Amino acid sequence: MTPRALVLGGLLLAVLLVVPLFxxxxxxxVLTTVLxxxxxxxxxxxxxxxxxxxxxxxxxxxxxxxxxSAALFVHFGIGPLVGxxxxxxxxxxxxxxIGFLGFRFGVRGVHFALLTIAFAExxxxxxxxxxxxxxSGGLFLPVGGSNPLNLRGSPTLFYYVILALxxxxxxxxxxLLHSRLGYQWLAIREDAEAAEAVGIDLFRARIxxxxxxxxxxxxxxVFQAFYFNNLFPEQVFSMGRSxxxxxxxxxxxxxxxxxxxxxxxxxxxxxxxxxSAVGALGVDMPGMxxxxxxxxxxxxIVFRPDGVWPWLARRLRLVRAPGEGGR
Amino acid sequence: MxxxxxxxxxxxxxxxxxxxxxxxxxxxVIFGVVRVVNFAHGEMMVAGMYGAxxxxxxxxxxxxxxxxxxxxxxxxxxxxLQRGLVNRFxxxxxxxxxxxxxxxxxxxxxxxxxxxxxxxxxxxxxxxFDTMEIGPLLLxxxxxxxxxxxxxxxxxxxxxxxxxxxxxxxxxxxxNPLGARVVxxxxxxxxxxxxxxxxxxxGIAGALMVLVVETRPQLAPEYTLLSFIIVIVGGLGSLxxxxxxxxxxxxxxxLAGFLLMPSLKALFSYLVLIVVLLLRPQGLLGRRS
Numbered sequence: 001m002t003p004r005a006l007v008l009g010g011l012l013l014a015v016l017l018v019v020p021l022f023x024x025x026x027x028x029x030v031l032t033t034v035l036x037x038x039x040x041x042x043x044x045x046x047x048x049x050x051x052x053x054x055x056x057x058x059x060x061x062x063x064x065x066x067x068x069s070a071a072l073f074v075h076f077g078i079g080p081l082v083g084x085x086x087x088x089x090x091x092x093x094x095x096x097x098i099g100f101l102g103f104r105f106g107v108r109g110v111h112f113a114l115l116t117i118a119f120a121e122x123x124x125x126x127x128x129x130x131x132x133x134x135x136s137g138g139l140f141l142p143v144g145g146s147n148p149l150n151l152r153g154s155p156t157l158f159y160y161v162i163l164a165l166x167x168x169x170x171x172x173x174x175x176l177l178h179s180r181l182g183y184q185w186l187a188i189r190e191d192a193e194a195a196e197a198v199g200i201d202l203f204r205a206r207i208x209x210x211x212x213x214x215x216x217x218x219x220x221x222v223f224q225a226f227y228f229n230n231l232f233p234e235q236v237f238s239m240g241r242s243x244x245x246x247x248x249x250x251x252x253x254x255x256x257x258x259x260x261x262x263x264x265x266x267x268x269x270x271x272x273x274x275x276s277a278v279g280a281l282g283v284d285m286p287g288m289x290x291x292x293x294x295x296x297x298x299x300x301i302v303f304r305p306d307g308v309w310p311w312l313a314r315r316l317r318l319v320r321a322p323g324e325g326g327r
Numbered sequence: 328m329x330x331x332x333x334x335x336x337x338x339x340x341x342x343x344x345x346x347x348x349x350x351x352x353x354x355x356v357i358f359g360v361v362r363v364v365n366f367a368h369g370e371m372m373v374a375g376m377y378g379a380x381x382x383x384x385x386x387x388x389x390x391x392x393x394x395x396x397x398x399x400x401x402x403x404x405x406x407x408l409q410r411g412l413v414n415r416f417x418x419x420x421x422x423x424x425x426x427x428x429x430x431x432x433x434x435x436x437x438x439x440x441x442x443x444x445x446x447x448x449x450x451x452x453x454x455x456f457d458t459m460e461i462g463p464l465l466l467x468x469x470x471x472x473x474x475x476x477x478x479x480x481x482x483x484x485x486x487x488x489x490x491x492x493x494x495x496x497x498x499x500x501x502x503n504p505l506g507a508r509v510v511x512x513x514x515x516x517x518x519x520x521x522x523x524x525x526x527x528x529x530g531i532a533g534a535l536m537v538l539v540v541e542t543r544p545q546l547a548p549e550y551t552l553l554s555f556i557i558v559i560v561g562g563l564g565s566l567x568x569x570x571x572x573x574x575x576x577x578x579x580x581x582l583a584g585f586l587l588m589p590s591l592k593a594l595f596s597y598l599v600l601i602v603v604l605l606l607r608p609q610g611l612l613g614r615r616s
Contacts, residue, residue: 054422056429101601105608109421110364114555115604118597121552125594239548243429250426286445287437287544294433301427302412305419 005318016163020156028155032227034268035162036220041248041260042169043216048246049255050177051209052189054109057098057116059241060123061091061214065221066231070141071133073226079150084222088215094119095214099207117239124237134231141229151226158227165223166261169216173257176212185209189255217245240290247293251300253307262309267296331463336581338464342474344577346535348570349477350550351557352484353528355569358558360501360521363413366428369550370435371526375401375533376542377443383450383537390450391476394534398527405526409519417518432551439544449541469538476535481570484528488566497521501564529554549593556600562613571611575599 020028040062047053068090069083098119102112128136145152151161176182184205187195196202225231235241252263271289278288304311313319350372357365365371375397382393408431416424457468488494500507500517508514533542540546553576561572576596583595603610 048422052422054425101604105604107604107608110425111559111604113422113425114552114559115601117552118556118600122594122597122601125591125597128590129588239552243433246426254422285441287440290433291437291441294430294437297426297430297433298412301423301430302415305423 002318020159025155028159030269030272032159032162034264035166037248037268038261038264039162039166039169040217040220040245041264042173043213043220044245045249045260046173046213047209049249050182051185051206053206053209054113055116056113056242057120058217058245059237060094060120061217062221062224063123063236064090064094065218066225066236067133069222070139070225070231074139074141080222080226081149084219087218087222091214091218092211095210096207099210103203103206120237120242124233127233127237136233138230138232141226143229162223170257181208251296251308253309256309259307259309335464336585337578338466339470340578340581341574342470343539344574345474345477346532347553347557347577348573349481350529350532351554351569351573352481352566353525354554355558355566357522357525359564360497361417361518363417363424365525366425366551367432367435368529368554369547370432371401372529372533372550373439373542373544373547374435375530376537377439379534379537380448380450380542389452390534390537391472394531397530397534401530402523402527406519406523409522414515414518436544436547443544445543447541447543450537473535473538480531485566553596556596559610560599560603562610565612568610568612
């Protein structure tokens with residue numbers, strides 16, 4: 001990082017901190033969505049970017065966090081500050097189980113990705129049939145009242161909460177990356193056999209990556225449940241949601257710290273602009289936004305397979321040497 | 328007679344399963360040779376389904392007869408896709424190939440959604456209510472046609488790979504790409520041809536599937552996942568395994584849909600997958616790598 005990067009980063013943070021004073025409700029809601037995707041993108045990046053494990057079922061962890069905290073709140077009046085631990089525990093258990101199945105039996109690469117999809121799909125179909133959490137009819141949180149500790153409050157409250165989560169995830173990811181575990185992950189990502197040869201326990205390191213990623217993602221799920229106040233298995237656990245989660249990191253730069261954040265800031269506003277532009281033309285095109293996301297995936301992977309961030313960081317001279325790519 | 332009843336359910340699941348197996352065969356062929364996982368497989372299948380629906384709607388063509396036309400179009404699509412995009416990803420890391428095809432799948436799916444809308448469309452062939460009686464079995468004529476068609480195409484595919492010159496060349500590429508290049512085979516051309524074959528096969532599976540189910544864009548991701556499950560259950564790189572896996576999944580779906588709840592039948596396929604990954608990760612007919 002150069003001093004220039006620190007100044008620019010500080011400026012951006014300052015702007016984000018004062019935005020609610022000026023922005024209207026719509027801008028604030030778009031920014032909240034941007035930050036949510038930046039956050040879960042960062043969480044996904046711990047698995048794919050740091051340790052090379054492709055998960056295409058992260059909607060599972062979002063959904064478990066969301067449903068656990070929401071169900072406790074709806075049925076027992078237990079607030080999200082307690083409920084989040086239940087959500088995280090569930091997601092960690094699910095992640096550890098998937099990791100155990102995958103790594104114990106040598107399910108690699110694409111097949112591991114398929115395993116993650118399979119579990120998300122099992123959850124989607126399963127939750128459709130669990131009456132206690134509303135089944136396919138959906139689970140609705142009681143709205144109204146103002147209690148920040150229970151995440152009941154204005155959009156501004158939610159904005160600051162998700163901003164705090166993004167910063168927390170950023171700091172955590174940076175510290176992890178420069179820890180012993182982080183170096184183990186990078187070694188495994190680059191060459192698993194060599195990593196094993198120098199004595200790294202592949203199984204344990206990989207399980208840890210899944211668990212950390214699942215726990216962080218579940219926290220994003222808790223936020224989502226209390227922000228939107230409704231949960232439907234068809235949306236929460238859908239394959240499409242899992243793809244939306246991986247997009248920011250891929251567009252921004254897999255394995256970089258700022259990639260997921262940059263990717264979310266590029267994709268969400270563009271998607272919103274496209275939706276409102278098409279809406280202004282008076283045509284109803286349900287697949288338009290997803291079509292754009294698909295095209296974005298193809299274009300990025302063909303022309304900037306490392307993502308936008310490493311390129312931008314070099315352009316703006318935010319990193320010292322090429323190859324240091326924003327780490 | 329409850330036993331007859333179950334036999335009938337199994338038989339109809341088996342016939343549908345043969346079409347699933349044919350779709351998975353296309354995936355297996357592409358993966359076995361090009362070493363790229365076609366994440367847009369279900370999208371291609373649904374495109375084939377819409378092709379058959381359109382040909383029936385405008386020309387009154389029976390899906391069995393429109394299958395070759397659908398196959399030709401999808402062959403061209405697969406060939407161009409491999410030549411234009413996928414080929415430069417053959418040497419790239421696995422996750423990049425995956426993401427490329429995920430993007431293509433998303434594009435195709437949403438194009439279908441924008442063109443045809445979310446509602447179901449089917450074909451009303453004039454033998455839709457006909458049945459065939461074989462011993463204790465009472466089979467739907469549409470299902471029999473679909474199943475027999477799938478077996479015929481699969482047999483043709485096996486024969487192609489075993490006896491034809493091109494088929495042998497493709498198998499050589501699959502076994503040893505470097506060696507194949509050394510003896511003068513045109514790898515890029517054969518890869519494009521193979522991707523075309525895989526797309527054509529899944530297109531035919533789609534055209535046959537129209538006889539049994541109504542089509543809608545949302546089926547695409549389901550069929551992609553189903554094809555994956557079948558290929559893994561049957562064993563990677565094993566063509567007979569894909570057919571066997573398809574039959575297994577078809578029968579288990581039919582039984583689950585009847586014994587439990589129709590909405591739970593997909594859950595059953597995933598559980599079969601998880602059990603197979605646990606007990607026999609190389610698949611039923613696969614070799615250990």
